[in-house]
Amino acid sequence: MTGVRRLSRWAGAALVSALLGACSPGTGVDRGLSKDGSGVVAAIAGEPDQLDPHRTSSYFSFEVLENTFDTLVEPDENLTMRPALAERWKVSKDRLTWTFTLREGITWQDGSKFGADDVVYSYRRIIDEKLGNAWRFEGIEHISAPDDSTVVLELDKPIYNLLSRIGGHKGLAIVNKKNVESGKIKTHPVGTGPFSVDDYNPGESVRLKANSRWWGGTPEIPSLTFRFIPEPTTAVADLEAGEVNWTDNIPPQQVERVSQNQDLKLDTAVGNDYWYLATNQKREPFGDPRVRRAIAYGIDRKAIVQATQYGNATVNQLAIPKTNPWHTAYSPYSHNPRRAAKLLAAAGVRDLKIDMLVTKEYPETVTAGQVIASQLEKIGVTVKPREVDFATWLDKQSKGEFDMLMLGWLGSQDPEDFYYAQHHTKGDFNFQKYSNSEVDRLLEEGQEETEKKARKKRYAEAARKIADDASYIYLYNPDVVQAWAPQLKGYKARSDSAVRFRDVGLTG
Incomplete structure (x- = not known):
């Protein structure tokens, strides 16, 4: 990815504190969720340049894509690679052949069947079109799908970090060929992830809805809306007023004050950025x-x-x-x-x-x-x-x-x-x-x-x-500094900055 894949978004200039000062810690603001009271609204600092995971290099895009696409394997909260679309894999003794077995019954968000050919297509697309992550496939000599549930990677040399290469972030996501060829992937992608794109309002927001077909189970949150709020003071003010329920656009000079607000939760992690x-x-x-x-x-x-x-x-x-x-x-x-x-x-x-x-x-x-x-x-x-x-x-x-x-x-x-x-x-x-x-x-x-x-x-x-x-x-x-309303249960800031709402629950 480019040098803009994940960036902190905090303003460093002195901020006008009057707006935020009106919302003092522990004011007991009524924090509704989405307008219908059932979903989550997250404030991010900018608008995605596109929602094609293979072509974007914007962190704002990946904040959304983390929730809509899957990779073959993925990092857990400790950055250990775990099964995702692939439920298991085996490696030959010479470490030159990796065989991945896909989970059964996976479907795309449009209801069509997912299979091994989709993995081959996605990887070949990155390689053949010389996209930003093509370098990650150096040393991989052949990619094949001997059957609909098996993907085989044949290497010309052992690759120590093969799993993190193909699953370390959503730039290696598996994409839908029909969605790519139609051009709709830029604004209305079809993935296999826990949420699907429901509505995109350029300059304002992108709304996701829970994917009832997701292999990991239907998310508890029925909808997830990412609002584009570039001004950090506005993002925090909206969080404190209950207009949004989560943000990572927190001015560094406001971190201590926000952490003391009893109506909010704030979490930090030492970032890998x-x-x-x-x-x-x-x-x-x-x-x-x-x-x-x-x-x-x-x-x-x-x-x-x-x-x-x-x-x-x-x-x-x-x-x-x-x-x-x-x-x-x-x-x-x-x-x-x-x-x-x-x-x-x-x-x-x-x-x-x-x-x-x-x-x-x-x-x-x-x-x-x-x-x-x-x-x-x-x-x-x-x-x-x-x-x-x-x-x-x-x-x-x-x-x-x-x-x-x-x-x-x-x-x-x-x-x-x-x-x-x-x-x-x-x-x-x-x-x-x-x-x-x-x-x-x-x-x-x-x-x-x-x-x-x-x-x-x-x-x-x-x-x-x-x-x-x-x-x-x-x-x-x-x-990594993120804050959210206490109604969000199970959310935690990660050192890799991945913004995942699939396991988050709601109370109140």
């Missing part, structure tokens, strides 16, 4: 690692975290968070403006001007852009944040039309997800155009290594080199 700066190495002078390192020394990560997240994040100079077993402790860059200035001088760079892409859809980029501009001004670098809409941001990133940008990436279960696509020379999301043959070798060896200790060593070495080269200038791992 990471935020970073990237410079365009095809544009001078950013091809010189000394210039990139100068930026890394010139910024103050703690100040950026405080301004954008109000402390609800952990500074990290690599991608993988400290709570992840694949974490490597490494912090090569202190906040050292003097050293930064010396690196620029050594590179022969003076009066550097940087055009920094930011987008209001992710307001922390706007705030961070202002903070970074102030910090780098001290080393003679002029940063001009340029605010564009998110669609333009994505277009300019893919075309390489930027000097520097800031955004985030959804971490997953495996180190490959944190580094390969972003930093391998041929990585699909290496938009900064970084290339280091030694890093390529280590990342490739990490893919093929089947012994965990040796594999961790390869990725740790690659991560250190990536940081030393400042391919990305890593900033922090944000916390």
